[in-house]
Amino acid sequence: MNRPAGIPAVDPLYADIRRSDPVRPAVLLDVREPDEFAEVRIPGSLFIPMSELGARVGEVPKDRPVLVMCAAGSRSQQVTGYLRQEGWDDVGNVAGGITAWERMGLPVDRGPVREGEGTLPG
Numbered sequence: 001m002n003r004p005a006g007i008p009a010v011d012p013l014y015a016d017i018r019r020s021d022p023v024r025p026a027v028l029l030d031v032r033e034p035d036e037f038a039e040v041r042i043p044g045s046l047f048i049p050m051s052e053l054g055a056r057v058g059e060v061p062k063d064r065p066v067l068v069m070c071a072a073g074s075r076s077q078q079v080t081g082y083l084r085q086e087g088w089d090d091v092g093n094v095a096g097g098i099t100a101w102e103r104m105g106l107p108v109d110r111g112p113v114r115e116g117e118g119t120l121p122g
Contacts, residue, residue: 026065047118
């Protein structure tokens with residue numbers, strides 16, 4: 001997989017483990033568009049479409065690791081670079097995106113998006 005130097009990448013299995021860390025769980029940031037999110041999404045992920053990130057970047061926590069995901073890894077790689085430039089130091093790109101996530105048999109939700117889904121508790 002080609003990626004620019006300095007953009008850390010993690011595989012989906014590692015991302016799933018990191019988001020379940022009991023001490024410092026990672027936030028899984030989904031940057032796909034609303035129609036993609038409605039089709040298939042990862043339970044507990046934070047949803048901010050790449051097209052809205054500039055206006056909503058303040059919703060991305062800086063006090064927890066952030067793992068960015070899109071469909072296949074291209075948009076999330078760009079967002080990972082952007083967040084690093086903006087001061088996030090513990091951020092990585094989920095290589096292969098939700099396509100790889102599903103291929104590994106990791107949990108997903110389908111069907112109508114429920115109220116509150118795609119936001120962080122709190």
